[in-house]
Amino acid sequence: MLKIKNLKAGVEENQILKGLNLTVKAGEIHAIMGPNGSGKSTLSAVIAGNENYEVEEGSIEFEDEDLLDLSPEERAHKGVFLSFQYPVEIPGISVSNFIKTSINERRKALGIEKLSTPDLLKLMREKMELLSIKKGYLSRNMNEGFSGGEKKRNEIFQMAMLSPKLSILDETDSGLDIDALRIVANGVNKLKSKDNATIIITHYQRLLDYITPDYVHVLYNGRIIKSGSKELAHELESKGYDWITKEADKEWA
Amino acid sequence: MGLINEIKNYSDKKNLSADKRSALDNFLENGFPTIKDEEWRYTSLKKTISGKYSINAVGRDVTKKEVEKHSLGLKHKIILVDGFLISKPEIKNISISAYSEFISNTNEALEKLNYSLAKNGYTISVHANTTIEEPIEILFFNTVENNFIQYRNIITVGDNSQVKFIEKIQNIDCDNVFVNSFTHINCESNSKLEFNKIQNNTPNSSLIDTVDVFQKKDSVSNINTLIFGGKFIRNNLNFEQNGTNAESNMNGISVLNKNQLADNHTFVDHKSPNCRSNEMYKGVYLEKSKGVFNGKIMVREDSQKIDAFQSNNTLLLSEDATINSKPQLEIYADDVKCSHGCTIGQLDKEALFYMRSRGIGKEEAQAILTYAFASEAINNITINKVAMLAKKLLINKLDVDLDHNI
Numbered sequence A: 001m002l003k004i005k006n007l008k009a010g011v012e013e014n015q016i017l018k019g020l021n022l023t024v025k026a027g028e029i030h031a032i033m034g035p036n037g038s039g040k041s042t043l044s045a046v047i048a049g050n051e052n053y054e055v056e057e058g059s060i061e062f063e064d065e066d067l068l069d070l071s072p073e074e075r076a077h078k079g080v081f082l083s084f085q086y087p088v089e090i091p092g093i094s095v096s097n098f099i100k101t102s103i104n105e106r107r108k109a110l111g112i113e114k115l116s117t118p119d120l121l122k123l124m125r126e127k128m129e130l131l132s133i134k135k136g137y138l139s140r141n142m143n144e145g146f147s148g149g150e151k152k153r154n155e156i157f158q159m160a161m162l163s164p165k166l167s168i169l170d171e172t173d174s175g176l177d178i179d180a181l182r183i184v185a186n187g188v189n190k191l192k193s194k195d196n197a198t199i200i201i202t203h204y205q206r207l208l209d210y211i212t213p214d215y216v217h218v219l220y221n222g223r224i225i226k227s228g229s230k231e232l233a234h235e236l237e238s239k240g241y242d243w244i245t246k247e248a249d250k251e252w253a
Numbered sequence B: 001m002g003l004i005n006e007i008k009n010y011s012d013k014k015n016l017s018a019d020k021r022s023a024l025d026n027f028l029e030n031g032f033p034t035i036k037d038e039e040w041r042y043t044s045l046k047k048t049i050s051g052k053y054s055i056n057a058v059g060r061d062v063t064k065k066e067v068e069k070h071s072l073g074l075k076h077k078i079i080l081v082d083g084f085l086i087s088k089p090e091i092k093n094i095s096i097s098a099y100s101e102f103i104s105n106t107n108e109a110l111e112k113l114n115y116s117l118a119k120n121g122y123t124i125s126v127h128a129n130t131t132i133e134e135p136i137e138i139l140f141f142n143t144v145e146n147n148f149i150q151y152r153n154i155i156t157v158g159d160n161s162q163v164k165f166i167e168k169i170q171n172i173d174c175d176n177v178f179v180n181s182f183t184h185i186n187c188e189s190n191s192k193l194e195f196n197k198i199q200n201n202t203p204n205s206s207l208i209d210t211v212d213v214f215q216k217k218d219s220v221s222n223i224n225t226l227i228f229g230g231k232f233i234r235n236n237l238n239f240e241q242n243g244t245n246a247e248s249n250m251n252g253i254s255v256l257n258k259n260q261l262a263d264n265h266t267f268v269d270h271k272s273p274n275c276r277s278n279e280m281y282k283g284v285y286l287e288k289s290k291g292v293f294n295g296k297i298m299v300r301e302d303s304q305k306i307d308a309f310q311s312n313n314t315l316l317l318s319e320d321a322t323i324n325s326k327p328q329l330e331i332y333a334d335d336v337k338c339s340h341g342c343t344i345g346q347l348d349k350e351a352l353f354y355m356r357s358r359g360i361g362k363e364e365a366q367a368i369l370t371y372a373f374a375s376e377a378i379n380n381i382t383i384n385k386v387a388m389l390a391k392k393l394l395i396n397k398l399d400v401d402l403d404h405n406i
């Protein structure tokens, strides 16, 4: 589904991703871990099409199509979804209006007719139940004054509403309380199918107790320096990153 | 050629009273202001006054259907056609009548012109101790193409009284109409006024709208100016606070495209202590449109404990759009809280990316953010129907597919 080859990207003079390779197939869940500042959010931003980052080299293919050629909205229409590490507040537009616009813009691009308001409300109710979201929140302005955890939950709610093919969850677990973590994980598991894939960026093993990844990668200094099974996450939790990053530092020295 | 000659011809033919004659002579001495006048530096009347005009011409009647089409559907409607009062509501403790002559002591050229040529307008007097719950709609219809017309209005809100107005100027079957309007408002002690101006006339219309508000002690006046349509708009909004604890509030929204120009000149004269003023103007400029804002606040020497706030925030959404924004604070008292801020910006990039990553196209995303920017000022409007209309006009103008009812 997703093929990233030798990706080098950064801002202005500063190269952040330094030759990154990653392949994700439909039906898989990948976890990406790594120290602060290693480039995890940059990777997700580049996949989603943030124009702040410049791609110098390499390629990203999504379902055998060159993703780098597409605008952020076109990527979204193809089924790429990024749950932001820091969701943005959008004043003046309610959650329900935002989601409605987002769904219908995608439908328009795909040549499907607009979702009717009753159908939309039905779908919203369904997904709100799945994620234990209270009703009043639909009429609040998008992320405005939301607590950290509420913002993250709102990201997953949008994911559920949009049913993307590839979801990238950038530290969606940070800021969630234990119950919310379980609810969100449960939501992600329920939405999982053989046709979609998920990349989970996280610092903690905890989330992986609920969502079992097929692969765990360590991203360090702009590259994936180690990949393994879910046991790798346990190992990282007890040993930290030192033992692999030192090796990588030596190799590049 | 041009309007100034038409005015001369007109005045030669008419019998004007001595006062009016002298006001007109006074106007004709310098003619219309030009960009050499400091107050008109960025706002050129040249094109507007070069056209061919009739003066104060009267056209046809307006049908009930047409009224309905342009009205907000409020119960109380005052209707004027080509400046003449043709219909008014019966409201207890309010007297409403047609134009009546009154002198104002301003020195503005356009006021002099207005005074000398005016035959049209309304006179409203809200008696003391009266609260009018339902807002009153004032509809000005113009029906004559290439017409230059004066409105001269006066409103008095009596002691302890409260009232809300919505004023709208609408061309019907005509487009190139130039309105020079002057409204004198007296807010008596402890009165409360809300006045909403909806400026959404046809694409080639021109408007100069001057409102002078005189406030006595403990009075509150809120004036909202919503600018969407028209080619040339100049608003002069002046407050004079002549009593303690008076409050003057202004909200403005301009959403312009094409070659539209809107100029908001505001002036608050804090002549008494312990008063407040609060001003928030927002502008969104698309295509080749042009905005001008000049906010003058004067705090006189003995006017202590004044609290004055002013902001003018602008979104420039095209390379060709321009804004000239100027705060002008003249403070002669020392115990004063006065703040002003002015921002000129583009849209928040992070927010744009966030929305686009959710599948919302770039233009749509821009429109939504613009909507959010402007709606902050709309939220200060207390009449629901006006706020709804403003939202609708905003959405239409931005060409965005949002349901304003949500």
Ligand SMILES: Nc1ncnc2c1ncn2[C@@H]1O[C@H](COP(=O)(O)OP(=O)(O)OP(=O)(O)O)[C@@H](O)[C@H]1O
Pocket: A011, A014, A016, A034, A035, A036, A037, A038, A039, A040, A041, A042, A043, A052, A085
């Ligand atoms: N827009 C930017 N401008 C300048 N530097 C940037 C920008 N975005 C990222 N960086 C830098 O690139 C590096 C990688 O940042 P990134 O946010 O991708 O890290 P991360 O792995 O997500 O970290 P964390 O675990 O703290 O979220 C950091 O050193 C960061 O300062």
Ligand SMILES: [Mg+2]
Pocket: A040, A041, A042, A085, A170, A171
């Ligand atoms: Mg990050």
